[in-house]
Amino acid sequence: MKRIAVLGHHAISSGDFSLNDLPGGAGRMDILSRCVSSSLFLSHGMRRDVEVYLVLLGPPRPPVTLRFSGERIRSLNPDERSAGSLIKKALAIPRGDEFRESTPGVAVRRGGLAGLLAEHRFSVLDEAGVDLRKATDLPDNVILSDHLNFTEEEAxxxxxxxxxxxxxxxxxxxxxxxxxxxxxxxxxxxxx
Ligand SMILES: C[S@@+](CC[C@H](N)C(=O)[O-])C[C@H]1O[C@@H](n2cnc3c(N)ncnc32)[C@H](O)[C@@H]1O
Incomplete structure (x- = not known):
């Protein structure tokens, strides 16, 4: 299993956004949607051994974490609106401290980066890191940021x-x- 977590610093944490405005009103949700697509899609199939975590840090009630499971996902197409639509549905259901499934393969819970780090051993993908190609022990789980740098607290x-x-x-x-x-x-x- 490989796990990919992406921090969305302005990504809205409610379903109150338009699929026509993922970059603006949804707080760069277009970036997160593309990350879901790049993590899960092959040319003719899905990466069933990948989970994607989106950490939404924008208003109104952050942090929220969404989990996309490549093994279970249904009704996802590679375009940004498709992932955006599943995100919107996930944000419409009540959320607690445990993951709860909104649609097949998509689940949501309260909480953010600290919870993920407590559950799995993650590495960071960062421009200033060491060359991944030279890693003898390739990481399975990685964290990335969106268009912004990691905050001091995240760092x-x-x-x-x-x-x-x-x-x-x-x-x-x-x-x-x-x-x-x-x-x-x-x-x-x-x-x-
Ligand atoms: C657009 S970059 C973040 C913004 C950038 N740090 C800046 O200076 O504005 C998005 C994320 O992709 C990942 N990333 C981008 N280039 C990378 C690289 N060469 N190696 C590893 N991760 C990279 C990092 O997680 C980064 O935070």
Missing amino acids: ELVSGCRSFSVGPLSLHANCAISLFLNEHDRRSAGWT
Whole structure:
């Protein structure tokens, strides 16, 4: 199992947004939707061994965490609106401290980064990290930020995590996810 967590610093934490305005009114939810797509879609199929966590940190009641399970997901298409629609549905149901499924393969709960770190061993994907290709022990679980840097509080929370870079340039988060998964694909296929 590989787990990919993305922090959405302005991503709205209620279902009160328009699918026509994912970048604006929904607080750059377009970035998170693309991350879901890049994490789960193959050309003709799904990555069943991947879970995606979206940590929504925008108003009105953050933090909220959504979980997309590649093993169980249904009704997801690669376009941004499709993931946006499942996010909207997840944010419409009551949420507690445990994950509760809103649609097949999508679940929601209260809480954010600290809860994820308590449950799984994560590494950080960061431009300044060490070269992922040189990692002898490739991380299964990674955390990324959206278009913003990690806050001081987040940086403190992940200060004990290993940090890896997929290349020398700063990429969009969904592109970094593709390169992370590609490294897994290459090693699984015996290419490296
Ligand atoms: C657009 S970047 C974040 C903004 C950027 N830190 C800045 O200076 O404005 C989105 C996220 O993708 C990941 N990322 C981007 N480029 C990366 C790289 N070369 N290696 C590893 N992760 C990368 C990081 O998690 C980063 O926070």
